Amino acid sequence: MSDTLSKLNEVFRAVFDDDQLAATRQTTARDVENWDSLMHVNLVINVEKAFGIRFTSAEVAGLKNVGELVDLIEAKLPA
């Protein structure tokens, strides 16, 4: 598991209040209870805080799975 995905899973577990949650790159909203449009934004806000980055609304709206979120985070982190 990449460092980014590992850190992202900490955010997932806190946001969805599930210590057992282990998201993979293929995980989608269908796989996580309560991952609806409102909690999606709550997740995004907490990801922003955890990684020190900021998303645009188009980026937030377009995310299809955890892999896309990982890639987006890594694209925004300093090289």
Next chain:
Amino acid sequence: MSADPLDILLGYVRREHPRSVRGIEEARAVAPERFDRLARRMLSWLAAARGEGGIEAAVDAFARYTAEVNLAQARYEADGRYQHRSFAEVYADHYSRRDRMDNYLWAVYLSNLLWAHHVEISLFFEDRFLPRLSPGARLVEIAPGHGGWGVWALACVPESRMEGYDISPSSIAIARSLAQAAGCDGRASYTEQDALDLARADGRSADAVICCFLAEHLEQPERLFGVIGHLLRPGGLAMVTAALTAAQVDHIYEFRCESELVLLCENAGLRVLQALSAAPRRTLPGARFLPRSMALLALK
């Protein structure tokens, strides 16, 4: 036999936009039978106006719009103010952009059905406003946007006629297409014009004015209420809706209390007969602002 448009929508949402499923279930739970009836009418007009794939494209736009709205609300929670303060800023980034406006308007159209608190507003429109309109009523819709509210009134009130005014070319085109889809285009005319300029038009002749979700997009909403009062004949009705502490990229006037809207009506010579304030079923964890949509029925 053509497919049920509601089945098309629900199936597509489940396949492509699973994050939107819960909110739509909440919207349907407000009044299931009425939701289904309202949905089939709205979606059949949408499908006729946009053609094949139109429902799916509008759902894509709705999902993006909902994400944008929720993110704007989260930024508002953090900043304590709406992103934009000036109409000019929003006009340049938003209203003047045809590519953006087309999707935006269809997304807003669907939000009147697919957000639970907007189902409540739609039912208020149907229960409180429409029964008060008489056959042959002369209606004015200020800033029709997608045109759905005014077309709904035309479809329900025999021989009624409507004039709609909007600054957006996209709005004019979409509202016309919706009126045509509903078979009401012969009784509707749409003009590209700033509704606030109607203060200089001949007034005191409209039986009813419809103005839904415009006030929060203005720097000086009191001017809008003045126009509504100007256009109505004595005894005419205003059906107005507005958003309170509800951020969107194009909201600039931050209404905080329902009483502000009541006062705007009163100052424009309108007496509020009935009002409804509705909020989403859930908000962001720890939110200090409760986003609401308010509907007012007022008499001149």
